[in-house]
Structure formats: structure tokens, C-alpha cells
Amino acid sequence: MNKKHIKTAAPVLVLALGLGVVQIMSATKPAPEKKEEEPRPVSLLYSEAHEESVHLAVATQGEVRPHTEIDLTPQVSGRIVSISDSFAEGAGFEPGQALIQLDDADYRLAVARAEAGVAQAEVLLLQARAAARIKRQQWTSINPGKEPTPLQVNQPQVAEAEARLRSAKAELADAKVNLARTKITLPFRGRVISRNVGVGQFVTASTPLGRVFATDRVEVRLPLTDSQLQELGLPMGFVASDKHPGPPVTLSARVGRDQHQWQGHIVRTQAAVDQQTRLIYAVAEVTDPYGAGASNGVPLAVGLFVTAETEGTQARQALVLPREALRNADKMYVIDAEDRLDIRTVEVLSTSENRVVVASGIAEGERVVTSTIANAVDGMEVQPVTQLARK
Numbered sequence: 025m026n027k028k029h030i031k032t033a034a035p036v037l038v039l040a041l042g043l044g045v046v047q048i049m050s051a052t053k054p055a056p057e058k059k060e061e062e063p064r065p066v067s068l069l070y071s072e073a074h075e076e077s078v079h080l081a082v083a084t085q086g087e088v089r090p091h092t093e094i095d096l097t098p099q100v101s102g103r104i105v106s107i108s109d110s111f112a113e114g115a116g117f118e119p120g121q122a123l124i125q126l127d128d129a130d131y132r133l134a135v136a137r138a139e140a141g142v143a144q145a146e147v148l149l150l151q152a153r154a155a156a157r158i159k160r161q162q163w164t165s166i167n168p169g170k171e172p173t174p175l176q177v178n179q180p181q182v183a184e185a186e187a188r189l190r191s192a193k194a195e196l197a198d199a200k201v202n203l204a205r206t207k208i209t210l211p212f213r214g215r216v217i218s219r220n221v222g223v224g225q226f227v228t229a230s231t232p233l234g235r236v237f238a239t240d241r242v243e244v245r246l247p248l249t250d251s252q253l254q255e256l257g258l259p260m261g262f263v264a265s266d267k268h269p270g271p272p273v274t275l276s277a278r279v280g281r282d283q284h285q286w287q288g289h290i291v292r293t294q295a296a297v298d299q300q301t302r303l304i305y306a307v308a309e310v311t312d313p314y315g316a317g318a319s320n321g322v323p324l325a326v327g328l329f330v331t332a333e334t335e336g337t338q339a340r341q342a343l344v345l346p347r348e349a350l351r352n353a354d355k356m357y358v359i360d361a362e363d364r365l366d367i368r369t370v371e372v373l374s375t376s377e378n379r380v381v382v383a384s385g386i387a388e389g390e391r392v393v394t395s396t397i398a399n400a401v402d403g404m405e406v407q408p409v410t411q412l413a414r415k
Contacts, residue, residue: 098124119213135200159176215237342373350375
């Protein structure tokens with residue numbers, strides 16, 4: 025019986041002994057050496073801040089408006105007999121082009137009657153002058169050496185006949201003017217905003233025919249702060265002239281997929297501060313925006329919202345950096361002497377597509393980060409890499 029128990033327990037004892045030996049060996053085995061890797065600094069491109077004499081750009085926005093925009097109304101009454109294809113919404117017209125033709129039959133008759141009146145007045149004047157000559161001859165033969173009175177030689181009758189002739193000629197001129205007004209034209213090149221009438225409609229001198237605007241030039245009303253107005257060197261109430269031209273201005277807007285630019289000049293500034301916005305408005309003008317002043321064939325269309333940019337007249341010393349150096353409108357990352365990141369708040373004077381001009385917050389020669397960096401932390405160690413200058 026004991027032998028049977030021994031045979032059964034022997035394998036168990038061997039297994040338990042083996043497990044114990046393995047545990048003892050594991051416990052006495054030396055721990056593996058741990059290698060702590062130091063964090064690798066982030067490599068960042070930087071550009072050194074340098075001071076330049078700059079003319080700051082003044083940027084603002086405004087809407088394009090026509091310089092001349094009018095309601096077209098007739099000066100005489102009549103029924104519309106024809107309308108030009110150029111008098112349609114969005115269409116363009118030339119100076120002196122007939123846009124609308126009114127029925128002129130009555131006005132032609134008035135011209136004929138006035139011409140008859142002129143002819144009759146001319147005959148009456150000839151008769152009055154002939155009678156005056158006869159009277160003078162008779163007086164001279166009867167009263168030699170004496171001067172007759174005006175009534176004795178029919179001078180009042182001649183004056184009356186001359187006045188009637190002048191009146192008849194004035195009526196003829198008036199009739200011709202009214203006849204010419206049946207053909208409705210405009211003295212400028214322009215575009216049609218709206219049309220309110222059709223063929224066959226009777227119109228009077230107060231009937232609105234439509235609304236048009238001139239395309240010889242357009243204006244953009246630009247809001248400016250006091251500092252921007254001072255930067256441009258413009259006084260309130262400024263009006264451009266040959267001796268004192270206004271500063272040039274570049275207008276830009278996206279039309280379709282492309283960005284376009286148009287060139288103009290500031291021609292005047294308001295003489296009062298706007299009571300609601302507390303801003304001063306300047307007016308920029310672009311000549312021939314639908315022709316020579318267009319941008320690659322794209323006109324500076326009325327109603328377009330544009331960004332205006334012009335350089336100031338006063339030079340100042342400021343720090344200039346690539347545009348990529350600016351973060352969140354007024355932040356910059358500076359690499360200090362110990363190659364650690366220093367997050368600064370700066371005063372930005374001007375920004376453009378390629379550069380940023382800074383007044384304070386950094387010093388000349390400091391290294392400013394221009395590459396992108398995620399999760400920037402003040403004081404983090406970095407690896408500075410010099411940025412190559414742009415060509």
C-alpha cells in the first residue's frame with residue numbers, strides 16, 4: 025500500500041521541485057538594464073528679424089459705385105414707337121445713341137407751323153421797313169433839314185415787326201428742340217440698370233423710363249481711421265488736383281476662381297466724421313473700369329465688394345519678417361539663446377501676402393520661427409535651422 029502511494033506521489037513531487045527551481049532561478053536573475061532615451065528636440069526653421077525703413081500699407085474695403093447714376097425720363101410727351109436693343113437691363117450704350125423713339129408727328133407739324141410763322145413775320149418786317157422808308161422820304165421832301173419823330177417815320181411799327189420775327193424764330197427753335205427730344209439719348213457711355221417701359225406705351229415728362237449709370241469712371245467709398253488717414257498724409261476735406269494728386273490705390277477682389285486687381289487714385293476725403301461709425305471716408309476713383317481700366321478683360325463692376333490697399337507717405341523704422349512668422353494675429357515664436365521656444369505677443373503694424381511689419385515685441389537679430397509647429401509650449405527645447413532667403 026505504501027509503495028502504491030509512493031509511485032503516485034513521486035511525479036507530483038518531481039514537478040513541484042522543478043517549479044521551485046525555476047522560480048528560484050528567475051528570482052536570482054539580474055534585472056535587464058533600462059535605457060532612458062532623451063527627448064529629441066523639434067527642428068524648426070527660423071528667420072532673423074531685421075529693421076527696415078518701410079512705408080506702411082493701409083488696407084480697407086468698400087463697394088464699387090457708379091460716379092453718375094440717373095433715372096431716365098423724357099422731356100416731352102408721346103407714344104413710344106421703338107426701343108433700342110441697347111436699352112435693356114445690363115446692356116451698354118454709346119454717347120448720343122437713340123435709346124427710345126417717341127411718335128414725332130405732332131412735333132413735326134409744330135415745326136412746320138413755326139416755320140410758317142417765321143416766314144410771315146419776315147414779310148411783315150419787310151413791309152414795315154418799306155413803309156418806314158417811304159414815310160422818311162415824304163417827310164424829307166416836305167420838311168427839308170428837319171428831323172422827324174419816330175412815329176412820323178413808322179419806327180415803332182418796324183420795332184414791333186422785328187420783335188414778332190424774333191418771337192417766331194424762338195417758337196421755331198422751341199419746336200425743333202421738342203422734335204429732337206422725341207429721340208431720347210444720353211451724353212455719356214453707360215449701362216442700363218433697369219427698364220420700365222415698352223413699345224406702344226404713352227409717356228409724359230414725368231414718366232420714369234428706366235435707370236442707367238455712366239461707365240467712364242466708378243467710385244469706391246473707403247472707411248479710414250484717424251491713424252490711417254494720417255498714415256496716408258491726407259487732411260479732412262482733401263480734393264485731388266493736378267498740383268496735389270491723390271495717392272494711388274490697388275483694388276482687388278475674387279471674380280470666379282481668379283483674383284483680380286484694378287488701379288485707381290483717391291480723389292477726395294470727407295470733411296466730417298461719420299456719426300455712426302466714427303470713421304472718415306475717402307473716395308477712390310477708377311477710370312474706364314469697363315474698358316482700359318479692366319483687369320485682364322474683367323471690369324470693375326458696379327456693386328462689387330473690393331479690398332483696397334495703398335502705401336503710406338511717411339517712412340518709419342520697423343522690423344520686417346516673413347508672413348509665416350505671424351501666429352494667431354499677434355503671436356510669434358522666438359528661439360532664445362538657449363535654443364528654447366519663447367512665445368511672444370507683438371504689435372503688428374501691417375501685413376501682406378509675403379511679409380509682416382512689427383513695431384514691438386521682438387528685437388532686431390532675434391530668431392523668429394517660420395515653420396509650422398503643433399502644440400507649441402513656452403520653454404520647450406528646439407533645434408534651430410536657418411531659413412534660406414527667398415529669391
